[in-house]
Amino acid sequence: xxxxxxxxxxxxxxxxxxxxxxxxxxxxxxxxxxxxxxxxxxxxxxxxxxxxxxxxxxxxxxxxxxxxxxxxxxxxxxxxxxxxxxxxxxxxxxxxxxxxxxxxxxxxxxxxxxxxxxxxxxxxxxxxxxxxxxxxxxxxxxxxxxxxxxxxxxxxxxxxxxxxxxxxxxxxxxxxxxxxxxxxxxxxxxxxxxxxxxxxxxxxxxxxxxxxxxxxxxxxxxxxxxxxxxxxxxxxxxxxxxxxxxxxxxxxxxxxxxxxxxxxxxxxxxxxxxxxxxxxxxxxxxxxxxxxxxxxxxxxxxxxxxxxxxxxxxxxxxxxxxxxxxxxxxxxxxxxxxxxxxxxxxxxxxxxxxxxxxxxxxxxxxxxxxxxxxxxxxxxxxxxxxxxxxxxxxxxxxxxxxxxxxxxxxxxxxxxxxxxxxxxxxxxxxxxxxxxxxxxxxxxxxxxxxxxxxxxxxxxxxxxxxxxxxxxxx
Numbered sequence: 001x002x003x004x005x006x007x008x009x010x011x012x013x014x015x016x017x018x019x020x021x022x023x024x025x026x027x028x029x030x031x032x033x034x035x036x037x038x039x040x041x042x043x044x045x046x047x048x049x050x051x052x053x054x055x056x057x058x059x060x061x062x063x064x065x066x067x068x069x070x071x072x073x074x075x076x077x078x079x080x081x082x083x084x085x086x087x088x089x090x091x092x093x094x095x096x097x098x099x100x101x102x103x104x105x106x107x108x109x110x111x112x113x114x115x116x117x118x119x120x121x122x123x124x125x126x127x128x129x130x131x132x133x134x135x136x137x138x139x140x141x142x143x144x145x146x147x148x149x150x151x152x153x154x155x156x157x158x159x160x161x162x163x164x165x166x167x168x169x170x171x172x173x174x175x176x177x178x179x180x181x182x183x184x185x186x187x188x189x190x191x192x193x194x195x196x197x198x199x200x201x202x203x204x205x206x207x208x209x210x211x212x213x214x215x216x217x218x219x220x221x222x223x224x225x226x227x228x229x230x231x232x233x234x235x236x237x238x239x240x241x242x243x244x245x246x247x248x249x250x251x252x253x254x255x256x257x258x259x260x261x262x263x264x265x266x267x268x269x270x271x272x273x274x275x276x277x278x279x280x281x282x283x284x285x286x287x288x289x290x291x292x293x294x295x296x297x298x299x300x301x302x303x304x305x306x307x308x309x310x311x312x313x314x315x316x317x318x319x320x321x322x323x324x325x326x327x328x329x330x331x332x333x334x335x336x337x338x339x340x341x342x343x344x345x346x347x348x349x350x351x352x353x354x355x356x357x358x359x360x361x362x363x364x365x366x367x368x369x370x371x372x373x374x375x376x377x378x379x380x381x382x383x384x385x386x387x388x389x390x391x392x393x394x395x396x397x398x399x400x401x402x403x404x405x406x407x408x409x410x411x412x413x414x415x416x417x418x419x420x421x422x423x424x425x426x427x428x429x430x431x432x433x434x435x436x437x438x439x440x441x442x443x444x445x446x447x448x449x450x451x452x453x454x455x456x457x458x459x460x461x462x463x464x465x466x467x468x469x470x471x472x473x474x
Contacts, residue, residue, distance in 0.1 A: 064338030136435030168207035181210030192324025371406035386431030414471035441470030
């Protein structure tokens with residue numbers, strides 16, 4: 001490792017220690033850096049991240065707040081009865097639930113997954129998928145009494161924009177970096193092409209924004225380039241592309257123009273590099289399986305946005321050696337989960353799409369021989385209410401999520417599955433579940449698998465010191 005890279009790594013380690021022990025503004029790392037200075041560098045003593053081999057983390061984000069109370073359901077007699085009463089018209093019929101293997105959730109408790117998740121359930125039973133129960137944003141562990149008193153709560157609970165940001169960054173809307181991006185800050189120096197450290201196939205996302213790393217965005221067909229840069233006629237002129245390229249290479253007295261030109265030059269160079277690498281990899285084609293669509297009708301699997309996003313991510317993963325990558329963080333997303341209405345009409349189609357997409361992703365990783373090198377996890381704005389609003393469910397809090405990959409200790413449920421009923425200590429009103437596992441604990445487990453030390457994890461997750469160890473997923 002070069003001296004410059006080592007110094008930057010050490011500096012980040014030092015900042016992480018300060019963020020964990022000092023009352024610095026949360027996630028305001030540039031300010032922390034100014035305050036820390038050389039004294040922090042001198043005092044740091046953590047070990048650098050282990051970046052041997054290749055590993056990638058993929059966030060599958062379900063936008064809108066997924067109602068996961070119907071993805072993992074109690075099926076023992078008393079558990080299903082509580083669930084059915086709480087859910088009312090949102091309850092899935094018992095004969096449409098397939099049992100899953102679960103230990104450690106209390107004597108007599110049993111759980112199942114709906115038929116629409118059959119492919120995901122099969123992966124779970126094969127030990128390639130784990131379930132993290134009742135996870136959500138927390139600043140510190142809190143009780144129902146704390147919630148009622150308004151003590152220690154995350155800011156702006158139940159707001160889409162704020163809770164989507166909190167899941168991705170640990171701070172409400174306006175956050176300057178996400179925990180995926182902060183992972184990239186630490187890991188980017190291990191990569192020959194740092195520009196491909198944090199990659200979004202889902203547009204701009206705070207999850208992948210760091211203090212040093214910049215997220216690289218790709219489309220479902222690969223690198224995205226301004227159409228005018230691709231040659232051909234623009235407004236009947238064949239010279240626009242060449243003129244643009246010259247202008248991006250020119251210097252100016254305007255600092256903003258120079259920075260814009262620098263960013264565009266970097267983008268053009270990165271796109272060329274990526275296109276060359278992707279041209280030499282082969283990834284299985286998306287299946288043409290027919291699939292039901294929300295609201296009725298059908299499509300085919302290879303036309304779905306989520307499927308196509310995952311395929312371009314797989315192409316980049318397959319090109320890891322050609323690009324000289326050791327650590328990468330990706331994000332894909334799917335919308336439609338804000339089910340205030342038509343939930344029982346649309347939710348089965350959403351489930352089937354996610355289930356088949358994860359199945360395809362794991363199958364392709366196996367074909368590439370990289371099943372143990374990549375971990376995918378699901379995330380969403382928030383869980384939803386157990387209680388029905390008459391046609392759907394409203395904004396909630398805790399929810400259940402999946403972690404998938406060959407390295408995952410699958411066929412297990414992590415954390416404590418709540419009592420699926422209204423009026424318990426797990427429920428804080430309107431059927432909203434109080435999370436028993438924090439996003440930070442889930443993220444800490446994933447960051448540890450990516451090779452980060454405890455001190456580096458405290459940089460990525462500033463409130464992790466408030467919690468016990470996260471789920472032992474690996």
